[in-house]
Amino acid sequence: MTDENRTTDPAAFRVETIETTSLGDRSYLIHDGETAVVVDPQRDIDRITGLLDAGGLRLTLAVETHVHNDYVSGGLELARTTGATYVLASGDELEFEFRPVADGEVLEAGRMRLRVLHTPGHTHHHVSYVLQDADRRVHGVFTGGSMLYGATGRTDLVRPEDTEALTHAQYHSVRRLAAELPADTPVYPTHGFGSFCSATPTSGDASTVGAQAEVNPALTLAERDYVDTLIAGLAAYPAYYAHMSPLNRAGAAPVDLSLPEPVDPAELRRRIEAGEWVVDLRERTAFAAGHLAGSLGFELSTNFLTYLGWLYPWGAPLTLIGESVEQVTQARRELVRIGIDRLAGMAYGEIDELADGQPLRSYPVSDFAGLAAALADRPGAFTVLDARRDDERAGGGVRGSLHIPIHELTERVDEVPDGEVWVYCGSGYRASIAASILDRPGRDLVLVDDDYAHAADAGLHAAQPEPARAR
Incomplete structure (x- = not known):
């Protein structure tokens, strides 16, 4: 799991793209060689200050x-650290001082101009920023959660009763961008690279306003069709989102990337026995091969932050286990991005050493071909659990499987029948988390670590799977 910085050069200005792959988001650093502007910065601001220092740039x-x-912003701390002005939409109610901006205002930074466009939809007060030079030539537009690549930002994150009105607003906002900007204007969205803030899956790694006119649903559909299609397609989103807006409105505390206190094997065991969350960061097949009984497996890879944030009981003690201190360090960075700041402790090293003589738990790993063979050999002998989301299940699943989305499993675990369970998802990642949840009480498990596309190859896919009966 890596975050990347990439550079584009819109003539006189440079745009540094700061990827946060674990959240599916991008931040941007724009500069003219001397003066810089940052758009939608993440909380771990050292990635931005490092670019500023390396380029000899002054952030204004x-x-x-x-x-x-979907994340805790680093904007307030970055402004306080560098002396830059912190800018947000004028309608937002916040608990700290900031520079409010409204539609039509122009911000200046060195040779750059940022023209503010009110583009409501993702939120009520959402704005986009049009990058211009002194001659008002357009060099790009930073669209946040408005115009994405082949999609738009979701409109159901404020209040349920606002969703339809915001969806109509989103339609008109994207159309305004297309109407007011040249077709060759580069589009720089914040969301849409795996973020659940996108209403639908996005496509492409770069785009222009003109290219979006051909593919973006807000520009290709009639308004009523767009609204109905978007709302009907809105899927579940991570539970931790509920905490992000309040944290951002209050102003997050300065980021702390220091490591938590080390925990010895005896204390690990005590915490597990007390029912605390002890999370193993190792690769999912390594976890399956041997782990501390009662621990939970959340492989530290691209989807780690989304699903740990989704399932984690907010504010509960959280202890991390890694194969190395570097792994724990990276997890620490990921977690502060969504405001999980207080870790109860950490341990790292060989899992046998952390077990300190206690027997390890394990379970086998298979694939869809193995599942097909087991179903043929032992029909009715075990439960097949589908841990995918409802929208994925709507496209079909393994015939006869029981469907409980991963984000509902901790509350519905008693619905899984006694006996052996084979668990699958779309890629194996969520299934591995589900397996670790079911393993905590000592269930008999098999992890299907495979891409769901292979289910059809194995003859298992059914467009309308007849579900197993939950007890």
Whole structure:
């Protein structure tokens, strides 16, 4: 799991793209060689200050397109650290001082101009920023959660009763961008690279306003069709989102990337026996091969932050286990991005040493071909559990499987029948988390670590799978 920085050069200005792959988001650092502006910065601001220092740049503006619902912003701390002005939409109610901006205003930074466009939809007060030079030539537009690549930002994160009105607003906002900007204007969205803030899956790694006119649903569909299609397609989103807007409105504390206190094997065992969350970061097949009984497996890879944030009981003690201190360090960085700041402890090293003589738990790993063979050899002998989301299940699943989405499993674990369970998802990642949840009480498990596309190859896929009966 890596985050990347990439550079584009819109003539006189440079745009550094700061990827946060674990959240599916991008931040941007724009500069003219001397003066810089950052758009929608993540909380671990050392990635940005490192670029500023390396380029000898002075940050004068930290701007937000909206109050974020999927991560804790680093904008306030960045402004306080560098002396930059912190900019947000004028309608947002916040508990700290900031520079409010409204539609039509122009911000200046060195040779750069940022023209503010009110583009509501993702939130009520969402704005986009049009990058211009002194001659008002357009060099790009930073669209946040408005115009994405082949999609738009979701509209159901404020209040359920606002969703339809915001969806109509989103339609008109994207159309305004297309109407007011040249077709060759580069589009720089914040969401849409795996973030659940996108209403639908996005496509592409770069785009222009003109290219979006051909593929973006807000520009290709009639308004009523767009609204109905978007709302009907809105899938579940991570539970931790509920905490992000309040944290961002209050102003997050300065980021702390220091490691938690080490925990010895005896204390690990005590915490597990007390029912605390002890999370193993190792690769999922390594976890299956041997882990501390009662621990939970959340492989530290691209989807780690989304699903740990989704399932974690907010505010509960959280202890991390890694194969190395570097692994724990990376997990620490990931967690502060969504405001999980207080870790109860950590341990790292060989899992046998952390077990300190206690027997390890394990379970086998298979694939869809193995599942097909087991179903043929032992029909009715075990439960097949589908841990995918409802929208994925709507496209079909393994015939006869029981469907409980991963984000509902901790509350519905008693619905899984006694006996052996084979668990699958779309890739194996969520299934591995589900397996670790079921393993805690000592269930008999098999992890299907495979891409769901292979289920059809194995003859298991059914467009309308007849579900197993939950007890």
